[in-house]
Amino acid sequence: MLETPRLRLRHFSETDLEPVFAGLSDPRVVAYYGLSYRTLDECREQMAWYKAIEGARTGLWLALETRSTGCFAGAIGMYGLDPEHQCAEFGYWLLPEFWGRGMMHEAARAFLPHVYASLPLHRLLAQVEPPNHRSTRLLKRLGFQYEGLSRECERKDSHFISLENYSLLRSDPAARAGLCPSTLQL
Template sequence: MTKNLVPFPIIETNRLVLRKINISDANSIFRYLSDKEVMKYYGLAPFETVDEALSEIAWYQSILDNKKGIRWGITLKEEDVVIGSCGFLNMVPEHHRTEIGYELSSSYWGKGIASEALHAVISYGFECFNLQRIEALIEPPNIPSLKLVEKQGFIREGLLRNYEFTGGKFDDLYMYSLLKQDFVELK
C-alpha cells in the first residue's frame, strides 16, 4: 500500500499558519506538553522527555496515514515555531462526522489564538472534508475550553458519565456538536 501523496494542507489566517508537525518540532511540542496546566485536561501526564513529544508526532502521522484524523501545528506567521495544535480525530467519513481536539502553549492563552485556529480548522473540515458534524468532548471543569467551543457555535448535547479513564480516574465529558448549517449561519 502506498502512502498518501497529496500534500499536507496548509491553512493561513490573519495571524497564524497551521501546518504539518515534523520531527524537527519535537522540542517546541515538548515545551508546552510538559506544562502541567496545558496537560490538565489532555488525558496524559505532562511530558518528561523529548521522546514523548516524538511519540506524539508519530501518533499525528499515524492518524493521518490511517485516514482517522489530521493534526495541524499552530504557528505565528512571523515565526515558524509550533505553539499548539488543532485537528480532527476519530473521523467517520461514511457518517460525515469527526471529533476536534486542540491545545495551546499557556504563554499564548487569552490572545484569541486558539479561537482563530479552531475557526480555521472547522471551516476547512466543513469545506474540504464534507463534514456535517464536528464533535468536541470536554471535561466539565475545563471552563476555558467550554467557552471556546461555545464561541464557535457548538451546542452542548449532554454529559457522558465516566466516559474516559485517564490519569487513574474516570472522567465525565460534555458532548458538544457543531453542524455544518449552524457554522455557516455564524459567518
C-alpha cells in the first residue's frame, strides 16, 4: 500500500465495483477517457482486467481512497508493459467530487517513483486528447515531456481523434523524485 498525506493507493477489491462503475459511466469522467461502461457487468470485466494485468506483470492499477474517510476517489495505473522495450502506458481518473484539489498530482507523486523502483521500466507514455487541459497541466507538473501529436490515431464516437504524447523516462529527475517506502507487493 502507498500512502500520501491525503490518499491511500491500494489494490482493488470487490467493494470498489460500484464506485468504479459510477466513475466510468459518468460522462464528465469519460469525456477524455478511452472507455466507458453502461452496466455493472461490463464494469466487472474492467475489474477483472485490473487483476489480470497485475498477475501477468504487464501492468498495475490501484484504487485511490481518502485517508480521512476511506471514500473511493479514483484510480491510477500503468499497463501494456513491454518487457523488451521496458515501456508502458500511464493512466488515471478521478470522481468529479475530487477534481481541482491536487489529489491526482499527490497520487502520481507516490505512484510513479514506486513503479520505476519496482519494475523493469524505462519509459512511461501518457496520451491525452488536446482539449483535456487539466490532464496536460498535470503531466507537465509531474515532469512528463511533450513528444508530439499523433494525428487522428484513434476512433472515438465514430470519428477520428488526435492524441498528444507525453513521456517520462527512468532517467528523468521527476521519475526518481519523492521515492517513498511501500508495502505494496507486485
